[in-house]
Amino acid sequence: MADSTHSDGVTRRGVLKTGLAVAAAVVVRPEKALADGLQFQESPMMAERVAKGEAPPVFDRLPTRPLVADFASRNRSIGRYGGEIRTLIAKTRDLRYMSANGYTRLVGYDENLRLQPDLAESYEQKDNRIFTFRLRRGHRWSDGQPFTTEDFRYYWEDIARQKDLSPNGPQEVFVVDGKLPRFDILDDLTVRYEWDAPNPRFLPALALPRPLRLFAPSRYLRGFHVRYTDKEKLDRMAARAKVKGWATLHNRLDDDYDYSNPDAPTLNPWRLMTPPPASRMVFERNPFFHRVDPEGRQLPYIDRALVDVASPGLFPAKANAGEVDLQARGLSMNDVPVLKEGEAAQNYRTLLWPYARGSVYTLYPNLNTNDPVWRKLNRDVRYRRALSAAIDRRILNNALLFGLGVEGNNTVMKSSPLYADEFRTQFAGYDPEFANAMLDELGLTARDSNSIRLLPDGRVLEIVVEVDGESTDIVDALELITEFWRDVGVKLFMKPQDRGILRQRSYAGQTVMVASTGLDNAVPTPLMPPTELAPVRQEHYSWPKWGQWFETLGRSGEKPDDPAAEKLMALYDKWLKTTHEDMSAAIWKDMLALQAEQQFTIGTVAGELQPIVVNKRMRNMPEKAMFSWEPTSLLGVYRIDEFYYEA
Structure with a gap:
């Protein structure tokens, strides 16, 4: 990526025109008009509160330079105020989807997946090493407190690098060649992060559904931090909250994403008004929202x-x-x-x-499983290719996706600039003869009375495939795959269970194979990190312990020791050092090619509709x-x- 500067590109003159006001809008008084004669408008809901003295007028609630939404190029129409959105979640923890849908980011993606400033008024980057962000003057949290570089300093010094609150230190994405960035506050609105080597993951991490965290509401949280509040007072507060100490209390109340604390200030479009848990949680507009x-x-x-x-x-x-x-x-x-x-x-x-998934129904052989016999088998590419070739994807497509899906591997979609046909098709054709030949070549020729193959230690080749019990469509797919694999002498035993338990079993190496969805991001650009393709995340069901090793900088888990996995790691490390998009794209394609060749995940059908x-x-x-x-x-x-x- 070349050096770049990004701004919302908005000036007040000629943009915030008054025009014909929508009937439900309330125009601020002339004395609150902008210096160039243009005016902001606010909702009737807020106008009532302003009239009662419960809130300042809109001019005093907005930043000096708010983000002016681009409606013209996106075919949006000027709206009217009012109403409610009713929606459903399965459990209180799913309130985090409000954070994802609200999508308020320092820097975020637009609809064309280009990075744009949002909370930031502008940003600059140099060689993927130096990142400078300028905030919007007058921007405020939902409680009316200023949003400034002090919130960045507080997070970096008093949370991320405070051992009681963050025992493992800042998140792994902050670490480049074993070093943390130099963090500088240039003024009350400008911060800079500087590394000695490129960190191309940094900007995309800010745009994630759960973004990399850089700031926290300092004025609110200081009241729960031992550096700013008397220890005895904090101990009494922790006792009343029935938690162990001040650090636990701080972490519980520091709610930047999950919406578990209604008192926590937010920068999102709506703020939570109902203390969870409850059967209905109510969100109201953020009076200080910046758009x-x-x-x-x-x-x-x-x-x-x-x-x-x-x-x-x-x-x-x-x-x-x-x-x-x-x-x-x-x-x-x-x-x-x-x-x-x-x-x-x-x-x-x-x-x-x-739906931008690499595959709707995907099988993950655990290359880190604790059982040594299954580990050896899962690590043999011939075995993985055999299981892939034994699946009739056409039947899956017709039975479960009405024939509308795209059959093949777990890979990127055609709409991605990184797509190639061979990534989808290699070793993904239905070929039971090839599957049988590969399994025979592995020495799995002995069978029981039901014609099921036997493992080298005499056990039946019965693969326990664990799956989230709420994923009924994947359960349906497994029932069909059970029949396909039986035809080549492989028995599949399905084990539905709670998603949280499934993940913990995976992290501990207790799973042999997991069925889940494929690539979360099947429409990547070269500037997005290829983290789903390399063993760098413990949440990946094919290599949880390798992912642990990477995420903890070698403190736990296992170092990758498979040649193909080591090659993926080398490519990923090469991507981390890139400064140009064409180089990033070439690395992505090498990794996608290796994924198809090695069948680390066994994809089936993509292209479902949401x-x-x-x-x-x-x-x-x-x-x-x-x-x-x-x-x-x-x-x-x-x-x-x-x-x-x-x-």
Whole structure:
């Protein structure tokens, strides 16, 4: 990447024109107008509070230079204020999806997956080593306190590098060649992070659904930090909260993502008003949100979000009954008939967006499993290729995706600039003869009375495939794969269980194989880190212990000792040192080619559609767009603060 400077490019003159005000907007008084004669406008909800003296006027709540949303190039219309968004979650922890959908980032992706300043007014980078961010003057947290470089200093010095709060120190992405960055505060609005070597992961990490953290609400959190508050007072507070000490209390109240603490200030479009747990959590507009529409109306348009907790199995029925206004999570293609059935009677429609996953149903042989016999087998590429060739992906596609899917490996989609046909097709054709030949070549020729092959130690070759019990579509796929593998003498035993338990078993090396979804980000650009392709994350079911080793800088887990995995690590390390996009793209393609050749994950079918239930009156919702966790942050990059209800 070349040196670059990025700004929202907005000046007040000629942009925040008053024009014809939407009926529900409230224009600020002339004495609160901008210096060049233009005016900001606020919602009736906030105007009432201003009139009662409960909040300052909009001019005093917005930054000097707010982010002015680009409506013209994105085919958005000027909206009207008011209304509520009703949505569903399965458990309180899923409130984090409000953070993902709200998508307020220092630097974030736009709808074309280009990095743009958001909370930052502008940023500069030099050789992927030096990153300088300038904040918006007058920007405030939801409690009205200033958002300044002091919040960055507090996070870096008093949280990330405070051993009681962060025993392992700053996150691994901050470490380059074993060194942390030099952190400098240039003034009250400008911070700089500087490394001696490139850190191309840094900017993309700020745009993730759960972004790399750089700041915290310092004025709020100081009241719970031993550096700023009397230790005895903190001990009494911790005792009342029934936690071990001040550090535990601080970490509990420091809620930058999960929405577990309604008192914690936020920069997101809506702030939580209801202490969880509750059957319904209420969010209200953030009075100090930093974005405005092209005519000066402070966003968001919609006043409240009502988040109800319900059983996942009831999501389609509740949507069918018209009990949601915006719902994507928890719905799948299997629910489309039920959702379509309810459209005529209820006030919603069902959009179908392409899901940016590498494969809907993916098998992960655990190369780090504790059982030595299974470990040796899982690490043999012939075994992995045999299992892949034994799957009839055409039947899976027709039975589960109505024939609309793309059969093949777990890899990037055609819409990615990194795509190549061979990444999808290599070793992904249905060929039971090849599968049998490979298994025979491995010496797995002995069989039991049911024609199931035997392991070298005499055990039946019965693969226990563990799966999240709530992923009913993957369970359906496994039932079909069970029949395919039986035809080549391999027995599959399905073990559904809680997702959290499944992950812990994986981290501990107790799984032999896991079935899950494929690449979270199947539409990457060269500037996005290829972290899903290399053993650098313990959450990857094929190499959890190698990922632990990388994430903990060698303190736990196991160092990769497989030649192909070592090659992936070398390529990933090479990507980390890149400064130019063409070099990054070449490395990505080498890694994708190696993934297809080695079958580290066994993909089946991609290209499923994500049903999204949306109120018929809701506007500025794209008719067709890509849906994913990463990089779109669910609906985040489409800016739901710009959605509104037509009269």
